[in-house]
Amino acid sequence: MKKFAFVGAGKMASAIVSGMIKSGAVRPWDVECVSGADSTGADLARNTGISHTAKIENINAETVVLACKPQQLAEVAQSIGQKRMDLVISILAGTTISKLRERFPNAGKIVRVMPNMAALISKGISCFAPETELEPDQEKTVETVLKAIGKVIKCPEAQLDAVTALSGSGPGYVFEFAAALIEAGKELGFDNETAKELSIQTILGSAMLLEKDERSPEELRDAVCSPGGTTLAALEVFKASNFRKTVKDALFAAEKRSKELSRL
Ligand SMILES: NC(=O)C1=CN([C@@H]2O[C@H](COP(=O)(O)OP(=O)(O)OC[C@H]3O[C@@H](n4cnc5c(N)ncnc54)[C@H](OP(=O)(O)O)[C@@H]3O)[C@@H](O)[C@H]2O)C=CC1
Ligand SMILES: O=C(O)[C@@H]1CCC=N1
Known part of the structure; x- marks a missing residue:
């Protein structure tokens, strides 16, 4: 056995x-x-x-x-x-x-x-x-x-649909973000290899910093932003396209789907 x-x-x-x-x-x-x-x-x-x-x-x-x-x-x-x-x-x-x-x-x-x-x-x-x-x-x-x-x-079992939406499906969201960074990097003029290395190392380094640093994600985000600088210019675009709401809607859609799967 x-x-x-x-x-x-x-x-x-x-x-x-x-x-x-x-x-x-x-x-x-x-x-x-x-x-x-x-x-x-x-x-x-x-x-x-x-x-x-x-x-x-x-x-x-x-x-x-x-x-x-x-x-x-x-x-x-x-x-x-x-x-x-x-x-x-x-x-x-x-x-x-x-x-x-x-x-x-x-x-x-x-x-x-x-x-x-x-x-x-x-x-x-x-x-x-x-x-x-x-x-x-x-x-x-x-x-x-x-x-x-x-x-x-x-x-508790009641939390598992929400867990599925956040950490179960989560790697899929991060990989999609990585793919979006690489695609945009190529449009900025990098070859695929360079765009990939810059994107992956940025995600990896940022995730490790998030884990090791006592500051919150918002505090770390603000530490990257110089007044009138480049990061703020980019984050303004995220805000205008309702990035946080998109992420929230996506997680709620995943949670809903998990509950639907329970009825199969
Ligand atoms: N992918 C992910 O990131 C995560 C997945 N899950 C869960 O894990 C489960 C598997 O997902 P995933 O690995 O992505 O799916 P896959 O499609 O990669 O794997 C499904 C597996 O089930 C096998 N299978 C199909 N029918 C039968 C059967 N009648 N008897 C025995 N085996 C069968 C398939 O075999 P074959 O292809 O040879 O027909 C295949 O090996 C899902 O329930 C999913 O909800 C949970 C967390 C994360
Ligand atoms: O997409 C799915 O249904 C599975 C469950 C969590 C990740 N993959």
């Missing part, structure tokens, strides 16, 4: 498995994965050294990590929903614990988690909500998975 079985071997499962193995939290031979009809399962196994199980009915592990799309849950539950499993950890956006309990009536405990893509380099942040208090060994298992991929916060 394996320690972990990943059901779904796509982008997020790959990020978590890679983070767990690179950090030494688990060994490849303690993990198996299964995917749908495409080659993601075999690819993940080849890239990380874990096992790939072709038939979902054959997975055999203490902890099952659900990492398929929310839309694929019904199909997965049809195959393995009646299995006895000690612990089910779900990273499916929107899918509630009560829906998971309906689908997996024989699971020991269910934990709903929202990680993010930075798990790939163990710099993620995950929030988790257990169905009920976990046994100490189950708590340890959840920590093994989540601490290997970054920071961990326990929260």
Whole structure:
């Protein structure tokens, strides 16, 4: 019997498995994965050294990590929903614990988690909500998975849609901002490589400064602005196009979508 079985071997499962193995939290031979009809399962196994199980009915592990799309849950539950499993950890956006309990009536405990893509380099942040208090060994298992991929916060399940909107989807917003900086940089005359290096290092350096400096984001922003200078000229454009409202609307749209996914 394996320690972990990943059901779904796509982008997020790959990020978590890679983070767990690179950090030494688990060994490849303690993990198996299964995917749908495409080659993601075999690819993940080849890239990380874990096992790939072709038939979902054959997975055999203490902890099952659900990492398929929310839309694929019904199909997965049809195959393995009646299995006895000690612990089910779900990273499916929107899918509630009560829906998971309906689908997996024989699971020991269910934990709903929202990680993010930075798990790939163990710099993620995950929030988790257990169905009920976990046994100490189950708590340890959840920590093994989540601490290997970054920071961990326990929260009430009711907050998980908002977590999804902020930190779950958040890397997507930052990558879009990076792409916008690069595109604008190229229009200012830089070649792709230079625009990319200037943009990525700016985001990286600013994020690290935000983490290390005691000042708030607004104080740091103001420290960049010289009176009558270039940064203010740019920030005026952000303000005129209602940047903050756009960000707020975007996060509320993500939260709404997460709630909609719970009704699938
Ligand atoms: N991407 C992200 O940044 C984040 C994603 N999530 C959540 O993680 C989950 C996965 O997302 P993501 O990795 O992006 O999606 P992907 O599409 O990359 O991966 C989905 C995986 O599920 C597999 N799959 C499909 N059908 C089945 C099935 N019947 N049985 C077993 N496996 C199946 C797919 O296999 P195949 O392709 O071989 O058919 C694929 O490996 C989602 O629920 C999402 O809400 C949470 C936080 C962040
Ligand atoms: O976009 C999604 O639905 C998933 C959940 C959070 C990040 N990706």
